[in-house]
Amino acid sequence: MVKTWKEWEKPLIELDEAIAKIEALIATSPEDKQDELGARLAEVKARRDRYIDVRYSRLGPWEKTLVARAERRPYTLDYVTALITEFTELDGDRRYGADHAIVGGPGFFNGRPVMVVGHQKGRNIQERQFRNFGMAKPEGYRKAIRLFDMACRFGMPIITFVDTPAADPGVESESRGISEAIAASTMKMFELEVPVVSVIIGEGGSGGAIGIAVGNRVLMQDHAIYSVIPPEGCAAILWRDPEKGPQAAAALRLTAESALELGLVDAIVPEPKGGAHRDPLQAIHAVRDAVKEHLDALTGLDGRTLREQRYAKFRAMGRFDGA
Amino acid sequence: MRTEGRGADGAFCQCLGCKKILLKSELDEALGVCPNCSHHHRLGAAKRIELTFDPGSFEEADTGLASSDPLGFPEYADKLAKARAKTGAGDSVVSGLAALGGRRVATAVADFDFMGGSMGSVAGEKIARTLERGVEHACPVVLFCTSGGARMQEGLLSLMQMAKTVAAVQRCRDHGIPTLGVFTDPTMAGVLASYASVVDVILAEPKALVGFAGARVSKQAGVSKVPDNFQTAEFCLEHGMVDRIVPRKEMRPTLTRLVKSLGGHLNG
16 A cells, blocks of 8 residues: 555656656657657557546545645635635734634635635645644634634625644643634634535544534535544554554545545535646636535525524534434 | 552552552542542542532433444444443443532533543533533533543544534533533543533643643654643643642532532522
């Protein structure tokens, strides 16, 4: 079993590189070579498409974990840039400081005002550090609470994008009450009298995810993961061996398919062939269509009904024997 | 009393804090608190109920609930069977109605001996029902926490118990029902980051381990250089995350006073 994203994507990257080379060759080759090169290009492209078809048609839980963490996968701000017009990011938590692993602010979705809140990861070393690897500190959740509260007072529907490995586990975060911040944000979401749609777009990492994932509708991208604990953490606790992440991923059933089966998410948002990172725009459009559909379905419901629906939805979650 | 590492002779046990050999009866009389070093040994749910509430007032509810193995998680069925045999309980939380100083309370008490007090579907359901019971009976809710966190073996279902229990605390707020939580050793992760942290009043037993990320998870995340009292009740008190540290012998009168004052607007 492949252990890392690099290993997983390597054959595909090689095929992509081969295609790029042939394309470059075509651009600089004389007329009489074009047919031959064209045929070669078509052949390698077909090989790549077959490869994607085969590999992505049966991703296991661990492969999904790798894909969900892919660094070219669209992140919250990519969705915001593409789907939210006149967005204004608001940074303050009014308590301690600015957190960059949770972003949010008001804007327009499909022409109507909405509030957006989501986890944000980075793509290079500087960005990753700035975003703290998508691990929010208490300030992030306290900022989210402020934005939720504002949205509720101003009658704005809320869209949340969930993509975090976990909340920040450091000393600072403990000192400032990361647990309380997550719990308070979760609680705030139960008080909202506006429609809330949450989308799991990458890693739905435990408490750090649930703090902003209490939607009237919870959607999950096909290759996103949603888990009570990262598979490596689970392996470290259960088998004292973080290397057994793949086994833990399977045991945890952290795929969208399982979450839907267990009734914990409402719908799976399809991804382009080969994963959201291979065609971000198509992935973003699929999310747009799904969010629109579910927001439209919630429009017109009064605040009390929305609260009750959210309560009843999460209250019913759980599987046990007896009554 | 749970004092692992007890001596060969059944009449004696060793304090887990100062390692002193104690008479079991002596430790028992001191409510499991070492007379020498004040170490608060962990208590099972039954003992906790006996020490806390008015004698004979506890009526257990939700006894029919039992954890299934919804994911077919490796070794889970086996672990459940062992935990049931060890504790005689159906899961990690015992719930029901009780009285404190003659006033009715709804309560849920966790037991660390049942799979580390972990919260899966049954524990989440019992805590939610306890909170709803407080609303139904218009009485305060007292929750004794002890847990390593969410139960991994029920995967995402366990994570959702965090949301579910928080929702139930929220319901109590809406109905003017006071909620009190007691952090006992240890109160961690998914339990701390859900209902435990949003109750109205948080008490903690001395030196209880209280924190978000468990040691093994932190280590993996590269967290190092922590303060001496990191993730203790005292650390939480210092940082405003806990209201009071209450030694065990004062827990009952403290809770009784709080129930009386905060629940003064309720009947009973």
